[in-house]
Amino acid sequence: MQSTTSLLRSLLLILFLASTSAASSSIDETCRSISASRPDIPTDFCVSTLTADPAAASSxxxxxxxxxxxxxxxxxxxxxxxxxxxxxxxDRQSTNSECLRVCLEVYSDAEDHLQDAAASVEAGKYRDAITLLSAALDSAENCEDAFGDEGISPSPMVAEDGSYEKLVELALAIVATLP
Structure with a gap:
Protein backbone atom coordinates (compact mmCIF):
# COMPACT_ATOMS: atom_id res chain seq x y z
CA MET A 1 0.00 0.00 0.00
CA GLN A 2 2.78 2.40 0.92
CA SER A 3 4.66 1.69 -2.33
CA THR A 4 1.47 2.43 -4.31
CA THR A 5 1.10 5.77 -2.55
CA SER A 6 4.75 6.55 -3.15
CA LEU A 7 4.41 5.62 -6.83
CA LEU A 8 1.31 7.80 -7.15
CA ARG A 9 3.11 10.78 -5.59
CA SER A 10 6.05 10.29 -7.93
CA LEU A 11 3.76 10.19 -10.96
CA LEU A 12 1.95 13.33 -9.84
CA LEU A 13 5.26 15.11 -9.33
CA ILE A 14 6.44 14.07 -12.79
CA LEU A 15 3.19 15.27 -14.37
CA PHE A 16 3.42 18.58 -12.53
CA LEU A 17 7.02 19.13 -13.58
CA ALA A 18 6.23 18.17 -17.17
CA SER A 19 3.32 20.61 -17.37
CA THR A 20 5.39 23.41 -15.80
CA SER A 21 8.22 22.72 -18.23
CA ALA A 22 5.82 22.67 -21.20
CA ALA A 23 4.30 26.00 -20.21
CA SER A 24 7.71 27.55 -19.68
CA SER A 25 8.70 26.16 -23.05
CA SER A 26 5.62 27.82 -24.56
CA ILE A 27 6.75 31.20 -23.20
CA ASP A 28 10.30 30.68 -24.45
CA GLU A 29 9.15 29.47 -27.88
CA THR A 30 6.69 32.33 -28.24
CA CYS A 31 9.26 34.93 -27.21
CA ARG A 32 12.00 33.51 -29.43
CA SER A 33 9.63 33.46 -32.38
CA ILE A 34 8.50 37.04 -31.73
CA SER A 35 12.09 38.27 -31.35
CA ALA A 36 13.16 36.52 -34.55
CA SER A 37 10.55 38.39 -36.57
CA ARG A 38 10.68 41.59 -34.47
CA PRO A 39 14.28 42.33 -33.40
CA ASP A 40 12.99 45.45 -31.60
CA ILE A 41 11.30 43.10 -29.09
CA PRO A 42 14.13 41.33 -27.25
CA THR A 43 13.50 37.79 -26.04
CA ASP A 44 14.45 38.66 -22.46
CA PHE A 45 11.96 41.56 -22.40
CA CYS A 46 9.23 39.28 -23.74
CA VAL A 47 9.96 36.51 -21.22
CA SER A 48 10.27 38.84 -18.23
CA THR A 49 7.08 40.67 -19.20
CA LEU A 50 4.99 37.54 -19.64
CA THR A 51 6.33 35.76 -16.56
CA ALA A 52 5.39 38.79 -14.45
CA ASP A 53 1.90 37.27 -14.57
CA PRO A 54 1.81 33.95 -12.69
CA ALA A 55 -0.88 32.67 -15.08
CA ALA A 56 1.68 32.69 -17.91
CA ALA A 57 3.30 29.55 -16.54
CA SER A 58 0.26 27.50 -17.52
CA SER A 59 -0.85 29.47 -20.59
CA ASP A 91 -0.68 75.37 -13.74
CA ARG A 92 -3.82 74.32 -15.61
CA GLN A 93 -3.31 77.06 -18.19
CA SER A 94 0.26 76.10 -19.09
CA THR A 95 1.29 74.61 -22.42
CA ASN A 96 2.39 71.49 -20.54
CA SER A 97 -1.11 71.08 -19.14
CA GLU A 98 -2.65 71.44 -22.59
CA CYS A 99 -0.31 68.76 -23.92
CA LEU A 100 -1.05 66.55 -20.93
CA ARG A 101 -4.77 66.87 -21.62
CA VAL A 102 -4.14 65.56 -25.13
CA CYS A 103 -2.22 62.66 -23.58
CA LEU A 104 -5.04 62.05 -21.11
CA GLU A 105 -7.56 61.84 -23.92
CA VAL A 106 -5.53 59.47 -26.10
CA TYR A 107 -4.60 57.20 -23.20
CA SER A 108 -8.20 57.11 -21.97
CA ASP A 109 -9.21 55.97 -25.45
CA ALA A 110 -6.38 53.43 -25.36
CA GLU A 111 -7.74 51.94 -22.12
CA ASP A 112 -11.03 51.25 -23.91
CA HIS A 113 -9.27 49.87 -27.00
CA LEU A 114 -7.13 47.55 -24.90
CA GLN A 115 -10.05 46.23 -22.87
CA ASP A 116 -11.91 45.57 -26.12
CA ALA A 117 -8.79 43.95 -27.58
CA ALA A 118 -8.58 41.58 -24.61
CA ALA A 119 -12.24 40.66 -25.09
CA SER A 120 -11.56 40.05 -28.79
CA VAL A 121 -8.63 37.75 -27.99
CA GLU A 122 -10.82 35.82 -25.55
CA ALA A 123 -13.51 35.49 -28.23
CA GLY A 124 -11.02 34.35 -30.85
CA LYS A 125 -11.54 37.50 -32.93
CA TYR A 126 -7.87 38.11 -33.56
CA ARG A 127 -8.26 40.53 -36.49
CA ASP A 128 -10.44 42.75 -34.32
CA ALA A 129 -7.85 42.54 -31.55
CA ILE A 130 -5.08 43.53 -33.98
CA THR A 131 -7.08 46.56 -35.13
CA LEU A 132 -7.74 47.64 -31.53
CA LEU A 133 -4.14 47.08 -30.44
CA SER A 134 -2.91 49.09 -33.44
CA ALA A 135 -5.21 51.96 -32.50
CA ALA A 136 -4.02 51.79 -28.89
CA LEU A 137 -0.38 51.78 -30.00
CA ASP A 138 -0.79 55.25 -31.52
CA SER A 139 -1.43 56.77 -28.08
CA ALA A 140 2.23 56.99 -27.09
CA GLU A 141 3.21 58.67 -30.34
CA ASN A 142 0.23 61.04 -30.21
CA CYS A 143 1.16 62.03 -26.67
CA GLU A 144 4.77 62.67 -27.64
CA ASP A 145 3.63 64.62 -30.73
CA ALA A 146 1.51 66.92 -28.56
CA PHE A 147 4.66 68.02 -26.74
CA GLY A 148 6.84 68.02 -29.86
CA ASP A 149 4.39 70.29 -31.67
CA GLU A 150 4.87 72.81 -28.86
CA GLY A 151 8.66 72.49 -28.96
CA ILE A 152 8.81 70.68 -25.63
CA SER A 153 11.45 67.99 -25.72
CA PRO A 154 11.79 65.67 -24.01
CA SER A 155 8.22 65.41 -22.86
CA PRO A 156 7.47 64.67 -19.20
CA MET A 157 5.83 61.46 -20.47
CA VAL A 158 8.77 60.07 -22.43
CA ALA A 159 9.47 57.19 -20.00
CA GLU A 160 5.81 56.21 -19.65
CA ASP A 161 5.23 56.46 -23.40
CA GLY A 162 8.25 54.25 -24.10
CA SER A 163 7.22 51.54 -21.63
CA TYR A 164 3.64 51.57 -22.84
CA GLU A 165 4.67 51.36 -26.48
CA LYS A 166 6.92 48.34 -25.84
CA LEU A 167 4.12 46.49 -24.04
CA VAL A 168 1.53 47.15 -26.72
CA GLU A 169 4.00 46.19 -29.46
CA LEU A 170 4.60 42.90 -27.65
CA ALA A 171 0.87 42.21 -27.34
CA LEU A 172 0.33 43.11 -30.99
CA ALA A 173 3.19 40.87 -32.12
CA ILE A 174 1.86 37.88 -30.17
CA VAL A 175 -1.75 38.36 -31.30
CA ALA A 176 -0.59 38.74 -34.91
CA THR A 177 0.81 35.19 -34.79
CA LEU A 178 -2.51 33.64 -33.78
CA PRO A 179 -4.42 31.80 -36.53
Missing part, protein backbone atom coordinates in the same frame (compact mmCIF):
# COMPACT_ATOMS: atom_id res chain seq x y z
CA UNK A 60 -0.89 28.47 -24.21
CA UNK A 61 -0.07 30.90 -27.04
CA UNK A 62 -3.55 32.46 -26.96
CA UNK A 63 -3.31 32.84 -23.20
CA UNK A 64 0.04 34.60 -23.56
CA UNK A 65 -1.53 37.00 -26.08
CA UNK A 66 -4.29 37.72 -23.60
CA UNK A 67 -1.79 38.28 -20.78
CA UNK A 68 0.25 40.72 -22.89
CA UNK A 69 -2.91 42.59 -23.86
CA UNK A 70 -4.08 42.81 -20.25
CA UNK A 71 -0.65 43.98 -19.10
CA UNK A 72 -0.87 46.71 -21.74
CA UNK A 73 -4.29 47.74 -20.45
CA UNK A 74 -2.97 47.90 -16.89
CA UNK A 75 -0.08 50.02 -18.07
CA UNK A 76 -2.48 52.39 -19.87
CA UNK A 77 -4.50 52.76 -16.67
CA UNK A 78 -1.35 53.59 -14.69
CA UNK A 79 -0.33 56.06 -17.38
CA UNK A 80 -3.72 57.81 -17.17
CA UNK A 81 -3.22 58.14 -13.41
CA UNK A 82 0.28 59.55 -13.92
CA UNK A 83 -0.98 62.07 -16.47
CA UNK A 84 -3.73 63.17 -14.10
CA UNK A 85 -1.15 63.59 -11.34
CA UNK A 86 1.02 65.76 -13.60
CA UNK A 87 -1.99 67.88 -14.60
CA UNK A 88 -2.88 68.38 -10.94
CA UNK A 89 0.69 69.48 -10.15
CA UNK A 90 0.93 72.05 -12.93
Missing amino acids: DHRGLALIATRLSATNATRTVARIQQLIDER
Whole structure:
Protein backbone atom coordinates (compact mmCIF):
# COMPACT_ATOMS: atom_id res chain seq x y z
CA MET A 1 0.00 0.00 0.00
CA GLN A 2 2.78 2.40 0.92
CA SER A 3 4.66 1.69 -2.33
CA THR A 4 1.47 2.43 -4.31
CA THR A 5 1.10 5.77 -2.55
CA SER A 6 4.75 6.55 -3.15
CA LEU A 7 4.41 5.62 -6.83
CA LEU A 8 1.31 7.80 -7.15
CA ARG A 9 3.11 10.78 -5.59
CA SER A 10 6.05 10.29 -7.93
CA LEU A 11 3.76 10.19 -10.96
CA LEU A 12 1.95 13.33 -9.84
CA LEU A 13 5.26 15.11 -9.33
CA ILE A 14 6.44 14.07 -12.79
CA LEU A 15 3.19 15.27 -14.37
CA PHE A 16 3.42 18.58 -12.53
CA LEU A 17 7.02 19.13 -13.58
CA ALA A 18 6.23 18.17 -17.17
CA SER A 19 3.32 20.61 -17.37
CA THR A 20 5.39 23.41 -15.80
CA SER A 21 8.22 22.72 -18.23
CA ALA A 22 5.82 22.67 -21.20
CA ALA A 23 4.30 26.00 -20.21
CA SER A 24 7.71 27.55 -19.68
CA SER A 25 8.70 26.16 -23.05
CA SER A 26 5.62 27.82 -24.56
CA ILE A 27 6.75 31.20 -23.20
CA ASP A 28 10.30 30.68 -24.45
CA GLU A 29 9.15 29.47 -27.88
CA THR A 30 6.69 32.33 -28.24
CA CYS A 31 9.26 34.93 -27.21
CA ARG A 32 12.00 33.51 -29.43
CA SER A 33 9.63 33.46 -32.38
CA ILE A 34 8.50 37.04 -31.73
CA SER A 35 12.09 38.27 -31.35
CA ALA A 36 13.16 36.52 -34.55
CA SER A 37 10.55 38.39 -36.57
CA ARG A 38 10.68 41.59 -34.47
CA PRO A 39 14.28 42.33 -33.40
CA ASP A 40 12.99 45.45 -31.60
CA ILE A 41 11.30 43.10 -29.09
CA PRO A 42 14.13 41.33 -27.25
CA THR A 43 13.50 37.79 -26.04
CA ASP A 44 14.45 38.66 -22.46
CA PHE A 45 11.96 41.56 -22.40
CA CYS A 46 9.23 39.28 -23.74
CA VAL A 47 9.96 36.51 -21.22
CA SER A 48 10.27 38.84 -18.23
CA THR A 49 7.08 40.67 -19.20
CA LEU A 50 4.99 37.54 -19.64
CA THR A 51 6.33 35.76 -16.56
CA ALA A 52 5.39 38.79 -14.45
CA ASP A 53 1.90 37.27 -14.57
CA PRO A 54 1.81 33.95 -12.69
CA ALA A 55 -0.88 32.67 -15.08
CA ALA A 56 1.68 32.69 -17.91
CA ALA A 57 3.30 29.55 -16.54
CA SER A 58 0.26 27.50 -17.52
CA SER A 59 -0.85 29.47 -20.59
CA ASP A 60 -0.89 28.47 -24.21
CA HIS A 61 -0.07 30.90 -27.04
CA ARG A 62 -3.55 32.46 -26.96
CA GLY A 63 -3.31 32.84 -23.20
CA LEU A 64 0.04 34.60 -23.56
CA ALA A 65 -1.53 37.00 -26.08
CA LEU A 66 -4.29 37.72 -23.60
CA ILE A 67 -1.79 38.28 -20.78
CA ALA A 68 0.25 40.72 -22.89
CA THR A 69 -2.91 42.59 -23.86
CA ARG A 70 -4.08 42.81 -20.25
CA LEU A 71 -0.65 43.98 -19.10
CA SER A 72 -0.87 46.71 -21.74
CA ALA A 73 -4.29 47.74 -20.45
CA THR A 74 -2.97 47.90 -16.89
CA ASN A 75 -0.08 50.02 -18.07
CA ALA A 76 -2.48 52.39 -19.87
CA THR A 77 -4.50 52.76 -16.67
CA ARG A 78 -1.35 53.59 -14.69
CA THR A 79 -0.33 56.06 -17.38
CA VAL A 80 -3.72 57.81 -17.17
CA ALA A 81 -3.22 58.14 -13.41
CA ARG A 82 0.28 59.55 -13.92
CA ILE A 83 -0.98 62.07 -16.47
CA GLN A 84 -3.73 63.17 -14.10
CA GLN A 85 -1.15 63.59 -11.34
CA LEU A 86 1.02 65.76 -13.60
CA ILE A 87 -1.99 67.88 -14.60
CA ASP A 88 -2.88 68.38 -10.94
CA GLU A 89 0.69 69.48 -10.15
CA ARG A 90 0.93 72.05 -12.93
CA ASP A 91 -0.68 75.37 -13.74
CA ARG A 92 -3.82 74.32 -15.61
CA GLN A 93 -3.31 77.06 -18.19
CA SER A 94 0.26 76.10 -19.09
CA THR A 95 1.29 74.61 -22.42
CA ASN A 96 2.39 71.49 -20.54
CA SER A 97 -1.11 71.08 -19.14
CA GLU A 98 -2.65 71.44 -22.59
CA CYS A 99 -0.31 68.76 -23.92
CA LEU A 100 -1.05 66.55 -20.93
CA ARG A 101 -4.77 66.87 -21.62
CA VAL A 102 -4.14 65.56 -25.13
CA CYS A 103 -2.22 62.66 -23.58
CA LEU A 104 -5.04 62.05 -21.11
CA GLU A 105 -7.56 61.84 -23.92
CA VAL A 106 -5.53 59.47 -26.10
CA TYR A 107 -4.60 57.20 -23.20
CA SER A 108 -8.20 57.11 -21.97
CA ASP A 109 -9.21 55.97 -25.45
CA ALA A 110 -6.38 53.43 -25.36
CA GLU A 111 -7.74 51.94 -22.12
CA ASP A 112 -11.03 51.25 -23.91
CA HIS A 113 -9.27 49.87 -27.00
CA LEU A 114 -7.13 47.55 -24.90
CA GLN A 115 -10.05 46.23 -22.87
CA ASP A 116 -11.91 45.57 -26.12
CA ALA A 117 -8.79 43.95 -27.58
CA ALA A 118 -8.58 41.58 -24.61
CA ALA A 119 -12.24 40.66 -25.09
CA SER A 120 -11.56 40.05 -28.79
CA VAL A 121 -8.63 37.75 -27.99
CA GLU A 122 -10.82 35.82 -25.55
CA ALA A 123 -13.51 35.49 -28.23
CA GLY A 124 -11.02 34.35 -30.85
CA LYS A 125 -11.54 37.50 -32.93
CA TYR A 126 -7.87 38.11 -33.56
CA ARG A 127 -8.26 40.53 -36.49
CA ASP A 128 -10.44 42.75 -34.32
CA ALA A 129 -7.85 42.54 -31.55
CA ILE A 130 -5.08 43.53 -33.98
CA THR A 131 -7.08 46.56 -35.13
CA LEU A 132 -7.74 47.64 -31.53
CA LEU A 133 -4.14 47.08 -30.44
CA SER A 134 -2.91 49.09 -33.44
CA ALA A 135 -5.21 51.96 -32.50
CA ALA A 136 -4.02 51.79 -28.89
CA LEU A 137 -0.38 51.78 -30.00
CA ASP A 138 -0.79 55.25 -31.52
CA SER A 139 -1.43 56.77 -28.08
CA ALA A 140 2.23 56.99 -27.09
CA GLU A 141 3.21 58.67 -30.34
CA ASN A 142 0.23 61.04 -30.21
CA CYS A 143 1.16 62.03 -26.67
CA GLU A 144 4.77 62.67 -27.64
CA ASP A 145 3.63 64.62 -30.73
CA ALA A 146 1.51 66.92 -28.56
CA PHE A 147 4.66 68.02 -26.74
CA GLY A 148 6.84 68.02 -29.86
CA ASP A 149 4.39 70.29 -31.67
CA GLU A 150 4.87 72.81 -28.86
CA GLY A 151 8.66 72.49 -28.96
CA ILE A 152 8.81 70.68 -25.63
CA SER A 153 11.45 67.99 -25.72
CA PRO A 154 11.79 65.67 -24.01
CA SER A 155 8.22 65.41 -22.86
CA PRO A 156 7.47 64.67 -19.20
CA MET A 157 5.83 61.46 -20.47
CA VAL A 158 8.77 60.07 -22.43
CA ALA A 159 9.47 57.19 -20.00
CA GLU A 160 5.81 56.21 -19.65
CA ASP A 161 5.23 56.46 -23.40
CA GLY A 162 8.25 54.25 -24.10
CA SER A 163 7.22 51.54 -21.63
CA TYR A 164 3.64 51.57 -22.84
CA GLU A 165 4.67 51.36 -26.48
CA LYS A 166 6.92 48.34 -25.84
CA LEU A 167 4.12 46.49 -24.04
CA VAL A 168 1.53 47.15 -26.72
CA GLU A 169 4.00 46.19 -29.46
CA LEU A 170 4.60 42.90 -27.65
CA ALA A 171 0.87 42.21 -27.34
CA LEU A 172 0.33 43.11 -30.99
CA ALA A 173 3.19 40.87 -32.12
CA ILE A 174 1.86 37.88 -30.17
CA VAL A 175 -1.75 38.36 -31.30
CA ALA A 176 -0.59 38.74 -34.91
CA THR A 177 0.81 35.19 -34.79
CA LEU A 178 -2.51 33.64 -33.78
CA PRO A 179 -4.42 31.80 -36.53
